[in-house]
Amino acid sequence: MSDPILHCREVSKTYGAVRAVDSVSLTVHAGEVLGLVGPNGAGKTTLVDLIGGEQRPDTGTIHAVGRPLTGPPSRRARFNGMARTFQHPQVALDMTVRENMIVGLAARSMGSLGGMLRQLLRGMVSASDPGLNLEVDRVAAALGLEAIDRYCMELTLGELRLLEVGRALLMKPALMLLDEPFAGSDARGVSGIRSAIAEILKSGCGVILVDHNVDIVASLAHRIVLLNLGAKVFDGSPRDCLASPEMQAVYFGSGDGPAVGAT
Numbered sequence: 001m002s003d004p005i006l007h008c009r010e011v012s013k014t015y016g017a018v019r020a021v022d023s024v025s026l027t028v029h030a031g032e033v034l035g036l037v038g039p040n041g042a043g044k045t046t047l048v049d050l051i052g053g054e055q056r057p058d059t060g061t062i063h064a065v066g067r068p069l070t071g072p073p074s075r076r077a078r079f080n081g082m083a084r085t086f087q088h089p090q091v092a093l094d095m096t097v098r099e100n101m102i103v104g105l106a107a108r109s110m111g112s113l114g115g116m117l118r119q120l121l122r123g124m125v126s127a128s129d130p131g132l133n134l135e136v137d138r139v140a141a142a143l144g145l146e147a148i149d150r151y152c153m154e155l156t157l158g159e160l161r162l163l164e165v166g167r168a169l170l171m172k173p174a175l176m177l178l179d180e181p182f183a184g185s186d187a188r189g190v191s192g193i194r195s196a197i198a199e200i201l202k203s204g205c206g207v208i209l210v211d212h213n214v215d216i217v218a219s220l221a222h223r224i225v226l227l228n229l230g231a232k233v234f235d236g237s238p239r240d241c242l243a244s245p246e247m248q249a250v251y252f253g254s255g256d257g258p259a260v261g262a263t
């Protein structure tokens with residue numbers, strides 16, 4: 001098998017007395033969807049933040065696209081070919097969908113997204129090249145994201161998630177990190193994100209998919225990592241994961257069952 005796109009080795013992160021991520025090792029290969037599941041507080045978002053470069057691990061190493069994840073936070077993900085969505089969407093509500101998508105791409109290539117810079121970029125958007133606008137239209141249509149010249153303050157949570165996925169797709173990443181992309185989505189949103197994942201896998205992109213809906217994760221993932229209290233307690237096929245004693249213990253032992261069925 002080829003070298004992994006992502007390799008985390010014994011990565012840990014502590015907040016005060018909380019061991020949010022506890023010596024987690026994992027890999028993601030090209031064209032692979034790794035599902036990341038676990039109950040509230042299991043450490044899923046913290047691990048995604050460590051991989052995405054928003055947080056630094058206390059110990060352990062992360063290699064993405066063959067390079068160690070080092071350097072200033074804003075540059076780490078960019079230099080390692082990653083794009084992500086956030087559990088709480090990070091979108092400028094006073095800008096349109098199109099502007100958010102283009103500015104996100106421009107900010108990434110320029111390295112920072114300050115308030116002044118955003119205004120500057122906003123001016124550039126209106127004069128931006130037609131090819132880029134066509135690409136934005138194509139990505140939005142593929143996601144089923146309509147009327148993209150609307151201001152984001154008018155969007156539902158599901159539409160904001162589609163926007164974040166679209167913005168990430170435009171970056172043509174080697175690794176995509178999706179933190180609860182289906183939460184708050186209706187059936188159309190779920191279907192748009194499902195087809196976006198299928199499409200991006202064809203380009204050889206790897207995907208980390210976090211969601212509480214274990215049925216959806218199991219239907220999309222090639223492998224699932226189960227986290228509990230920051231530690232990896234299972235790593236294997238979706239079928240084996242769902243049937244594992246670890247899954248039963250983590251969810252049903254605590255009476256905190258995983259979400260199932262449509263989001």
Ligand SMILES: Nc1ncnc2c1ncn2[C@@H]1O[C@H](COP(=O)(O)OP(=O)(O)OP(=O)(O)O)[C@@H](O)[C@H]1O
Pocket residue numbers: 015018019020038039040041042043044045046047087
């Ligand atoms: N910035 C922070 N400061 C202090 N504690 C934090 C911080 N971020 C996360 N934690 C703690 O780390 C642990 C893991 O949190 P994390 O958000 O990574 O879990 P999660 O699996 O994403 O949960 P959820 O399913 O609710 O999104 C929790 O106990 C949380 O309270």
Ligand SMILES: [Mg+2]
Pocket residue numbers: 044045046087
């Ligand atoms: Mg989370």
